[in-house]
Amino acid sequence: MASGAPTRTTCPYCGVGCGVVATPQEDGSVAIRGDENHPANLGRLCSKGAALGETLSLDDRLLYPEIEGHRTGWDKALDLVARRFMETMAEYGPEAVAIYGSGQLLTEDYYVANKLMKGFIGAANIDTNSRLCMASSVAGHIRAFGSDTVPGTYEDLEEADLVVLVGSNMTWCHPVLFQRLLAARERRGTRIVVIDPRRTVTAEAADLHLAIAPNSDVALFAGLLDHLDRMGFRDAEYVERHTSGLDDALAAAQDCGFPRALEATRLPAEKLREFYTLWSRSERVVTAYSQGVNQSVVGTDKVNAIINCHLFTGRIGRPGMGPFSLTGQPNAMGGREVGGLANMLTAHLDINSASHRELVRSFWNSPGLATRPGLKAVDLFRAVGEGRIKAIWIMGTNPADSLPDADAIQKALRACPFVVVSDVTRTDTTRHAHVLLPAAAWAEKSGTVTNSERRISRQRSFLKAPGEARPDWRIICDVAARMGFAEAFDFQSPAEIFREHAALSGVANGGSRDFDIAACAELTGSAYDTLAPFQWPRRQGAPLDNTTTRFFAEGGFYTPDQRGRFVPTPVTEQAVSPDFPLILNTGRIRDQWHTMTRTAKTPRLMSHYAESFCEIHPEDAEDSGIEPATLARIVSPQGTAVVRALVTERQRKGSIFVPMHWTDQQTAQGRIGAAVLPAVDPVSGQPGLKSSGARIEPFDAAWYGFAVLRNRPATIPADYWALARAEGGWRIELAGAEPVEDWAAYAADLIGSGEGLETLSYSDQDQASFRLATFSGDALLGALFVSPQPVAVSRTWAVEHLTASDIRGIERLRLLSGRPGADQADPGPIVCACFSVGANQIAAAVENGAASVDAVGDALRAGTNCGSCRVEIRRLIDAAALKKAV
Known part of the structure; x- marks a missing residue:
């Protein structure tokens, strides 16, 4: 080739x-x-x-349509989807049908899905996993601005005097953007404040870390608004000319004040004063927020509490200042632009407005546009479980794991009369599909996406779709045609869809709405193919260049009176139950994405954390009987999960953190979504994924194990396991609640057996500790290490044996010992995934004189690409210096 x-x-x-x-x-x-x-x-x-x-491997790809688990042709599958949807609508009405989409969809996919559901099925039951990450931001924007508008740009992070990161572990979750911020600090002295209950790697890199109590952000910023008022920082001209509602917002802020903010956040008084003073006296302030704000039952109020402070000081829409929502997914904003949420219309039009509905209905020539908002994600799946929704089409997402109360989601899908899933790989959701449709993946799709700063970029295909996989927009249009809507969905390319989307954005607009890309309404196919990234708005006739656009520096809000609205944000308390005294927080980690359907395919990204874990403060661990590196059971009113205990003072006492990524595909009992409560923000409908009541207790393991295997086992005989790809094969963490009588037989089942294989093993007198390695010729087929306690094995070093081709003699004995000899290098746990550099390698470089992060980078390249490991490198340098000093 x-x-x-x-x-x-x-x-x-x-x-x-x-x-x-x-x-x-x-x-x-x-x-x-x-x-x-x-x-x-x-x-x-x-x-x-x-x-x-x-x-990009195809080993787990969906390649052909399936009906009830059996391969079929596209025509038969699409005919069935169309027929069952129409039958459901005829018998139960259009609101018995739903679509659940994803921020992984391209804008063109989103557009036709929304058009089909709202415009032609005639109900608004189309929601998306963006509800889980951005809905509170959307709701806050609409309440304050009258539109879902992000006022600023990435350049503002580089031009600010102060950047406040609220509920954002930017180092891990938006690492490239964080490197831009650090470069700005180096260049112009930008101060960085991190507001987060956890001492994350981002917090460690900050000038000031406010480890506030969970969900106390509203009190923090209400107190700030009161402070700004008392200290005379009101921009009187801006407030008078461009805003409304200040009196009510100030009354709520005054009700909070410094004393209540201090009580709610549980911060030291001097730290709270320092933050208020710093924010007040820094003219150029960007307050950037992410999931720690949005994923809350008071998320919308958190957003508005932040915006209130910027409106009050007029610090919005000018270089280096403004509230900034850091989007979680690649096209969450593109989905919002086309109305992909249940409470929106396309082109930022309002589904509750009769004139807006008529504008869209007329443009689409729709037979019956939805007249009211549909069900938001949590309520939508609750309706599936209750039997009110009879047919659902899930596109490019995995709600069986990602939604709260995930066991109830799986139960609802099992009971649903008709479930369609379009996806790329098999997931915990696809197993419930009556019809499974193979979708084109990232490398095979063509269209557009919109990032956090309103920048629209082209996604272009560079590989041919494998098997019979098709783009999502094509699948949706083919179903629409079979439902009798062929004329309205007669698109032959993504470019045609984009042109229609752009044209609709400019209809009856004339600057009355924020979203307008009418300049793209007549793009030729070749112009679409070569389209360069640009920020919206781009009204009719505007050039599609790299011009920076901002909103609201001179007012011009999209409310009826064109004034920005202050929103009162009363402070509420979050109580904990004696039975569930800890606050369970979930979120992302550095090298993984969502439910790992893509990132788990590469050993490099599985090397940093190969299994799920629970960060817990040492005092909470001691109180709960949790020893470091043992397994712990997380228990909530909704369900349970079993994960590895990571005891660390970086976690706030009273809270625990568990990553969101692991599913039944990679672990037994590790789906944390099963333990997350389904409570939602009453305004946005976004679930509070970061504040579930829970308790933690030891998992009573009779034995722990670790294995490296050339081949993936068909079954894993253990009460707990976590499987991860490794170079040359697989690695597995294991544990069992009952003793195993014959470890040799157990190892043979796990690793494999047969003629021509050589086995080397060791066990102590009562077989409580056992080690075995099986070789095919001079190559390792698999090794198993078992102990009554968490297994002490150099995992990175053991994994390296899967790619070795000449393992003989003493090398086999060393492998069985689980430790390299004095003459061999053990990389240690991987710190830098970009260049596969381990902690021991970094420690050695430090010992040899690399006294700074940059010096380690010069020696090993670690930290020189995305930079998201630089804080961890700094920890190792500091630990070495402390050890030397002692």
């Missing part, structure tokens, strides 16, 4: 929206690098983006 031409496309992970250059190679692989011309990343990529070429 000849090398292909480089293709400029966009990363499919977070909302930074980095440009990527993908180049197919002669050997079938794909080389990935950052696009130095893309304004979001200027050539940088994070560990996930850099590893994209390693996630």
